[in-house]
Amino acid sequence: MGKVPIRLREVVYTLSPFQQSVMNGLWKDLPHKAAHHMHNLRDAVLFCVAPIAGIAYYCADFKEKEKLHHRY
Amino acid sequence: MLRQLLSRAAPGWKLGAATLAAGTAGLAAAAGTALADEAEHGLHAPSYPWPHDGFFSSYDHRSIRRGYQVYTQVCATCHSMDLIHYRDLVGVCYTEEEAKEMALNIEVTDGPNDEGEMFERPGKLSDKLPAPYMNEEHARYANGGAYPPDLSLITKARHDGQNYVFSLLLGYREPPAGITVREGLYYNPYFPGGAIAMPKMLNDGGVEYDDGTPATEAQQAKDVVTFLSWAAEPEMDERKLMGTKWIAVLSLVFLTTVYYKRWKWAPLKSRRVIVDVVN
Amino acid sequence: MKRLSIIKQPVLSVLNVHLVDYPSPSNINYFWSFGSIAGICLIVQIATGIFLAMHYTPHVDLAFLSVEHIMRDVEGGWFLRYMHANGASMFFIVVYIHMFRGLYYGSYASPRELLWCIGVVILLLMIITAFIGYVLPWGQMSFWGATVITSLASAIPVVGDSIVTWLWGGFSVDNATLNRFFSLHYLLPFVIVGASVIHLAALHQYGSNNPLGTNSTVDKVGLYPYFYVKDLVAWVAFAIFFSVFIYFYPNVLGHPDNYIPANPMSTPAHIVPEWYFLWVYAILRSIPNKLAGVAAIALVFISLLALPFINTSPIRSSNFRPFHKKFFWLIVADTLLLSWIGQQPVEDPYILVGQCASVFFFIYFLIMVPFLGRFENYLIHYKTR
Numbered sequence: 001m002g003k004v005p006i007r008l009r010e011v012v013y014t015l016s017p018f019q020q021s022v023m024n025g026l027w028k029d030l031p032h033k034a035a036h037h038m039h040n041l042r043d044a045v046l047f048c049v050a051p052i053a054g055i056a057y058y059c060a061d062f063k064e065k066e067k068l069h070h071r072y
Numbered sequence: 073m074l075r076q077l078l079s080r081a082a083p084g085w086k087l088g089a090a091t092l093a094a095g096t097a098g099l100a101a102a103a104g105t106a107l108a109d110e111a112e113h114g115l116h117a118p119s120y121p122w123p124h125d126g127f128f129s130s131y132d133h134r135s136i137r138r139g140y141q142v143y144t145q146v147c148a149t150c151h152s153m154d155l156i157h158y159r160d161l162v163g164v165c166y167t168e169e170e171a172k173e174m175a176l177n178i179e180v181t182d183g184p185n186d187e188g189e190m191f192e193r194p195g196k197l198s199d200k201l202p203a204p205y206m207n208e209e210h211a212r213y214a215n216g217g218a219y220p221p222d223l224s225l226i227t228k229a230r231h232d233g234q235n236y237v238f239s240l241l242l243g244y245r246e247p248p249a250g251i252t253v254r255e256g257l258y259y260n261p262y263f264p265g266g267a268i269a270m271p272k273m274l275n276d277g278g279v280e281y282d283d284g285t286p287a288t289e290a291q292q293a294k295d296v297v298t299f300l301s302w303a304a305e306p307e308m309d310e311r312k313l314m315g316t317k318w319i320a321v322l323s324l325v326f327l328t329t330v331y332y333k334r335w336k337w338a339p340l341k342s343r344r345v346i347v348d349v350v351n
Numbered sequence: 352m353k354r355l356s357i358i359k360q361p362v363l364s365v366l367n368v369h370l371v372d373y374p375s376p377s378n379i380n381y382f383w384s385f386g387s388i389a390g391i392c393l394i395v396q397i398a399t400g401i402f403l404a405m406h407y408t409p410h411v412d413l414a415f416l417s418v419e420h421i422m423r424d425v426e427g428g429w430f431l432r433y434m435h436a437n438g439a440s441m442f443f444i445v446v447y448i449h450m451f452r453g454l455y456y457g458s459y460a461s462p463r464e465l466l467w468c469i470g471v472v473i474l475l476l477m478i479i480t481a482f483i484g485y486v487l488p489w490g491q492m493s494f495w496g497a498t499v500i501t502s503l504a505s506a507i508p509v510v511g512d513s514i515v516t517w518l519w520g521g522f523s524v525d526n527a528t529l530n531r532f533f534s535l536h537y538l539l540p541f542v543i544v545g546a547s548v549i550h551l552a553a554l555h556q557y558g559s560n561n562p563l564g565t566n567s568t569v570d571k572v573g574l575y576p577y578f579y580v581k582d583l584v585a586w587v588a589f590a591i592f593f594s595v596f597i598y599f600y601p602n603v604l605g606h607p608d609n610y611i612p613a614n615p616m617s618t619p620a621h622i623v624p625e626w627y628f629l630w631v632y633a634i635l636r637s638i639p640n641k642l643a644g645v646a647a648i649a650l651v652f653i654s655l656l657a658l659p660f661i662n663t664s665p666i667r668s669s670n671f672r673p674f675h676k677k678f679f680w681l682i683v684a685d686t687l688l689l690s691w692i693g694q695q696p697v698e699d700p701y702i703l704v705g706q707c708a709s710v711f712f713f714i715y716f717l718i719m720v721p722f723l724g725r726f727e728n729y730l731i732h733y734k735t736r
Contacts, residue, residue, distance in 0.1 A: 007350040012343050020338040022331065047680035052687055055704055062700040113620065127599060155419050221611075225419075228602060229610035264620070304610075307422070307429040314430075315598020319591060326587045333580040340377060340572065 115243075115261040117235035124301065128316060130309040131302050137165035138281050139299025142292045144201075145279050147223065150215065150270075152203035155224035156303050159197040164302065171197060178202045216256050218269030227297065228304040234297050236262065241293040244272035369555055374571035375578050376561035382456075383559060384585030385449040391586060392442035393547065397540050399435040407487070409533035411526045414489035415612040433601040439481050440604045441593050443627035446474060447686075455679050457667030458560040464659035466553040471655045473546045478628065480539040483532040485625055490609030495622045497524045497532070506641040523615065564667025621696065629693030630686050636697060637709040647709070654716035661717070663724030675723045682715045 124131045140161065143153070158175040162168045175195035180202075183190035195202075204220075205211035212219050227233030239262045247259035247266075257267040274296075279287045302308070358367045406425050408417040421428035450470070453459050459467035486497045501518045505511040520527030561567050572578075596604065604626060608619045624632050631648055638644040669676040685708050692705040 009348050009350045011346045011348065013346070014339050014343045017339070020342055022334045022338050025341070026334070043676050044680050047677045048684040048687075051681065051684045055688060056691075059700050059704060066699075155416075155423065160423070225610040229607050231607050233607065311429065311433075311598050311601070315594060318598065319594050322587060322591045322594065326584070326591060329580070329584045329587050333584050336576050336580045340577065345570070 112264065114236075114264040114266070115239075117232055117239035117262055119232075120235055120238060122234055122298075122301070124298070124308070128312065130312065132298055133165055134283065135295045135298040136302045138283065138285060138291075139295035139297070139302075140165055141281060142274075142279050142296040143223070143299055146273050146292070147296065148201070148204060150204055150211075150220040151223045152205070152220075153201045153224045153303060154203065154222050156201050157197070158195065158199055158201070160306060162197065164306070165299075168197070175199055215269060220270065223300055223303065225304045227301045233304070234301050237300060238293050238297045240268075241274055241296070242290060369551070371573075371575045373555070373574040375559055375574055376567045377570045377572045377577070378563060379559055379561050379578075381581070381585055382448070382452040382562075384582045385445050385452060386554075387582050388585060388589050389442065389445045389449055390547065391589070392438060392445055393540065393543060396435060396438050396442060397544070399431050399438060400537070400540065402431050403435055404537060407533075409487065409530050411489060411529055411613070414487060414529060418488045429601075430597070433597045437593065437596045437601060437604060439484065439625075440596070440627065441589075442477065443481070445589070446477065447627075450474070451679075451683060453560075454682070455669045455676075456560055456562055457564050457662075457664065457669070459659040460560075460564075460662055460664070460667050461659065462557050463553070463560065466550065466557075467659050468656055469546060469550045469553055471652060473543060473550060474655075475652060476539055476543050476546060478631075480536060480543065481625065481627065483539075484536045485609075486529065486532050487536060488609060489529060489613045491611040491613055491617075491619050492606045492609040492622070494524060494613035494615065495619055496624055497528065499622050500624070501528075503635075503641070503645050506645045508642070560667060562668060562670065564671070623694050626690065626694075629691075630689035631693075633689040633693035633705050634709045634712065636693070637702070637705045650713065654713065658716060658720060661721045663721050663728070665724070665728060672723070672727055674727055675719075678715060678719050678723060681711070685711050685715070 123129060123135075143151075158171045161174075162171045166174070175197055178195040178199070179192050180195050180199050181190055182193050185191055205214060208219055221229075227237060230236045240260060243260045243262040244258060245261075247253050251259065251266070253259045253267045257269055258271050259266060260268045274289045274292045276288050278289075279292055281287050285291060305311075357363060358371070403421060406417065406421045406428065408414060418432065421432050423429075425431075453467065453470070482496075482500060486493045501515060501524065504514045504518060507514060516522060518528075519525070520531055558567050558571075606623060606625075623629075631651060634647050634651060635644040638647055664672060664675065666672055669679050688704065688708045689712065692701050692708060695701040
């Protein structure tokens with residue numbers, strides 16, 4: 001029981017070449033796609049761009065303070 | 073469940089976009105802190121709008137010609153340009169006749185001849201520009217221990233070379249209060265350390281241009297830097313022209329490949345696959 | 352589909368199986384093109400390198416001049432050299448993206464452990480090849496880079512100094528060093544070709560991974576025409592990116608000091624390796640002890656090699672691993688940070704930042720990779736229980 005593999009049949013339905021559009025899909029619903037990508041980029045921004053920007057800011061700030069400290 | 077998974081499978085390009093953004097942030101930060109130690113590395117040169125800097129800009133060849141005159145009349149007394157030959161000037165800022173004429177004015181040691189002797193002959197197009205000193209030791213001896221570097225590659229061999237050389241040439245001034253410069257050195261904030269062995273060489277009217285351009289100090293500096301930029305990158309005009317053509321063509325090829333890809337993939341993208349159990 | 356019988360001929364049939372009819376998962380995205388782009392980079396480097404070698408002279412007195420001879424007097428020489436010099440950078444950009452793709456989508460996970468390990472070996476070979484290639488123009492950075500990096504071997508106890516002398520072929524970086532580096536720089540690319548063929552063979556054992564990280568055999572389509580046309584888009588985009596560097600910013604990735612002929616008497620203010628080594632260089636410099644620094648570099652590559660074996664996640668793609676996804680972006684940020692720190696002088700605050708970044712690098716590979724797999728697995732079962 002249960003060891004017999006289930007026999008599957010795969011049927012592929014395709015459109016006629018005359019019904020297919022080649023380029024439309026690229027710009028169809030572009031604002032939605034852009035928003036979707038932005039949403040997916042959230043982790044990258046939070047965990048890649050933000051730490052680098054933060055640490056770069058820290059270093060620049062450190063250097064600036066050091067310079068001011070040496071000045072007087 | 074599977075559909076949910078599929079819809080959450082993010083398209084790949086976002087990896088690249090984020091990496092690029094992060095890289096840009098890092099670069100911006102690097103630019104900010106690179107200015108930190110100006111005394112040690114010299115004052116950072118301001119950015120000047122060189123006419124040949126743009127994507128589609130070529131050298132100002134009149135300026136190269138004037139710059140060559142500045143080099144021969146001023147710089148060449150101490151600085152060699154070992155990688156530049158008279159032939160290199162032909163078609164760039166001099167005609168073949170002019171260049172041959174200039175080459176004739178120098179004496180070149182050639183040989184050995186049939187008797188095994190070295191001999192002097194007038195210069196030819198294939199000769200290098202004459203070097204002021206026989207070797208480094210000679211140059212150092214004549215310049216109080218300092219070695220005037222060869223100028224063939226100078227704008228490529230210094231950070232931000234063109235702006236650096238330009239600023240350096242015009243950067244001589246009295247040392248600020250509290251700073252003394254050793255005998256034989258000159259104060260120049262753009263030079264690493266602030267004290268340079270080269271005295272101020274460019275002065276208004278110090279050069280005579282054969283095209284009648286008023287030879288102000290700044291004009292000479294601009295022309296000689298243009299000449300030195302050309303000497304360091306003589307291929308730049310050809311390079312940019314070739315690049316413009318090549319990238320224009322590649323962009324068209326790119327659009328074609330995008331269409332080609334989408335055309336081939338359209339049947340795959342618009343198919344529906346039904347997997348069913350066979351009873 | 353009826354094919355010409357020529358495809359069934361010996362050798363050609365192997366090429367057909369692996370490069371034409373080869374079935375690939377239908378859902379792989381453009382990040383899967385970076386493998387073939389890396390192959391193109393290798394071919395470009397070998398092709399330009401062979402022609403450069405026809406004009407180059409590996410001698411301390413002539414090497415710098417022969418490179419300038421190529422740049423100025425050889426017809427199209429500047430193009431060849433700029434393509435070769437920037438091609439090395441392109442190769443590393445492509446390979447780093449290729450590796451991060453593997454990291455994100457779990458391409459190294461079982462059963463593709465060997466595939467990943469061969470890739471790490473290729474990376475090592477590339478690093479050695481690029482390093483000794485950078486010595487050949489015999490500029491200031493070539494000479495001093497070679498001196499600093501080969502001297503690292505002196506950190507090895509007892510035999511260190513003998514190894515350095517053996518590497519140099521003398522008592523300083525000199526003509527013998529330049530000659531052997533040229534010879535090895537010609538040899539190693541062909542070793543990389545061999546390793547790449549093995550890499551490809553290992554890939555084709557189980558086939559490509561895919562962005563879902565699921566069983567890749569569900570829906571496959573032929574490499575030709577589908578991935579041929581898709582890769583073509585990526586190749587042309589890459590060619591445009593590459594061209595911008597060659598034609599408009601040929602020296603932006605290099606160091607100006609390398610246009611000063613090598614001079615053993617004068618040390619440059621800062622000795623900086625090529626940008627693609629900066630992340631390793633930063634880890635090396637973060638540790639004040641030379642031997643420990645060299646050991647840390649060894650540990651970097653050991654961690655990379657160990658990655659598939661210490662990974663505990665049954666899920667490959669980070670799209671479905673919310674915790675790992677965040678750590679993936681952190682390790683990307685960490686590598687970029689290390690690359691930035693690597694070009695800064697050794698002073699505050701860069702020392703501290705560099706040390707933290709180095710520690711995080713090892714925390715990710717040696718602790719987070721094994722831990723996150725278990726942790727996420729625990730959460731899944733916690734939810735279903």
